Amino acid sequence: MLEPWNSATLLPPPVNLFLCVTKFDVSALKHVFNNIIKVLSKQSPLHKESAICSRFLYKYDKKFRNDIGYRNFRKVNTALKKYLALNLMKDIENFLFALPSEGDDLYLPTRQMLEFVLLRIMTFSKIMLRVCVCSKQAAVFYLDRIKRGESHWMSLLPYALLSRLWSMSMVLLQHTTTWYSNLYPYLNKLQVKGVHFLPENYNLPEDLEQWLDLKNIDEFGRFEWAQKKLVDIDDTLIDGDDNDLFDNILGYVNQNNEDQAESDHEEDIKSLPLLEKNQENPLPVPTVTKIDHGVVLSRESFKTLLNSNKSFVKDKIPPPAPPVKVIEHSYEKITNSSSLRKFIEMEEKFRNECDSKSLTSHMSLMQWHALKNALLKLCDKVTNRKIDKKFHKIWKQKCLDYM
Template sequence: MLEPWNDASILPPPIHTSKCNSDVDVRQLSHTCKNIIKVLSKQSPLHREAAICSRFLYKFDKKFRNDIGYRNFKKVNTALRKYLGLNILKDIESFHSVLPTDDDQYLPTRQMLEYVLVRLLSFSKIMERICVCSKVAAVFYLDRVKRGESHWMSLMPFALLSRVWSMSTVLLQHSCNWYTNLQSFLDKLKLKGLNFLPADYMLPNNIEEWLDMKNLDNVGRFQWSQKKDIEIDQSLVEDEEGDTFDNILDFVNQINENILEEEEPMTISVPDKTKDAKTLQVTNTAVDFGEKISRDIFKNFFKPIEEKIIHTAERVTNKDSLNKFMLKEEKFRNENSNQSLTKHLSFMQWQALRSSLLALQESLSNNRKIEKRFKKIWQEKCLDYK
């Protein structure tokens, strides 16, 4: 059996009034209803964002259908459609129209207020769903923006989700306040007719605990499987003047001083022919940290020694020598070798030179013409760029 707040087919109770003998602050009850009507009647920005969300999903469904952030984006759209189909504004207006305007005490029945509270529970659950799903989807899109992956296609949904999250969070806070204010009048109204709620169902007394609002901010964050606790020295904490850099240098100097103080002189015993033990005192007071080198120089230590191959453009005289020359040059360029004759050319310049040489290789010219045309192309598209 579905709970009343989760049942979309629930019907409102009949409109009845009953004379209430207890003191009921009708003005406060009417003020709360007017506040709800005022806020809910000005949600055209949220409706506009819901329309943009629906159009975005329709346009990019095939392109991003397997993306995790896109799937949470679809959940936001589903929750927004549920909100648009709830029509809680009409229920509040119907309840407010029954409230007395003069001094008579004919108030709505308790069943009518219970129906309004149930609809507020549904409204708050939908807003919570929108908050959670929009935050989870925004985290993935923000990660894409930081990595530069399809940043243009990620900025628009990230901005849209941020606006939806901010508006839904405000409405969620409003719904908690509305529920608390209206629930205080529940015991003061009388029952008339059949019970609206099931006999074993109780409305929550504290809606914030029912929604777990304390942990709402933690939902949507990454839960790492491996966590490592790092102890931070208090001297590294930034002070009011922002001297974090000086604190780090002082901290490093202090560690070096402690290391030097803890080091003790090393003693080495050297046996003598006369069997007299002599002690050689060796004190290690200086530490050789080496010399800083770049990463490229460090990688050169592990590169194999290249065999010097005679590679020159002057040996190109026919198609066979041209083919061998191009194979060697392309190999040297891929290996970033110093023997490459076109290492000063950019990628596009090399492609232009390569296409011209391939066209020359496929031509039907004789060897003499190939040699002359090769020297001309080599001069124009390689040597002239130096």
């Protein structure tokens, strides 16, 4: 039997009210529900990323259908479809409309209605956790493809998409724990009216963060690789107090270094006998018996010899290299299609070389391709009238506005 939070066929309890005699802070409860609606109403970026995800899966299904990363990516898309079918905001609004305005007689919703809202929040948190885990698992494989250069152009898009989905789902996951912790204390203040819709002996968790095990969320999505390097650690290091552990580890490392140094010294000693054999028969040292005092030169001959050496050194020095011509790269000097083509080629070269002269270094690769295609279309036109004005208009819209 499925748990209530995982059941899609669970029907909401009927709308029912009871007269509250004790003191109850309705404004605080309304404030919590208004915050939930405020967060859920601003999830259009997540909906756009979900649409991009489904389109990517449809386009590259034949190419990556046997890839493990692609299969995890499909799990992310399935979780996002369940998120869109959940419609948590409608359940929040139904409970909020049942809350009365502050007055003498307070007719509050029943406990079953708040339990249903908490169950929907649990379902929402489980879906976001599923998106986090699967997106991390899929991103590992796409990042590996990018590093290896295998279909890297088609792997950049899903890797960036998975990163954005992971960050959004993590933020919503933190929000759900806050919502649940704020609403759970109100269960004891509401009364039960009618039939229980939850199974018997089923209790809602008091702490949603502990129920989801968010403290170990960094461990979710990690793979236990088969190839692991086993390290044997001496048990004697652990004996003794905790304060001596650091000293024992340092001693263990120093002992290993000394053993390594001794082994290297023994290898050097093995090569010494060859040297000793060579030292038994030393090489004869030549003895110098005659000293060369040189030849006496006059002052005139010495000056002519010195001038000839200076002229030889001057002839040997190569001529200075011509100054390097600095290429000016500016978008303000474009007047016709030929200058525009040269500008596109130079900008492409500077971007590939990661040069500081690049004028579009702040743009991503997709944005640069969009700008480049628009400028190439401008070059291909037959009439080149007012090409500079058209260029500046496109440059402002697709380059300067992104700064």
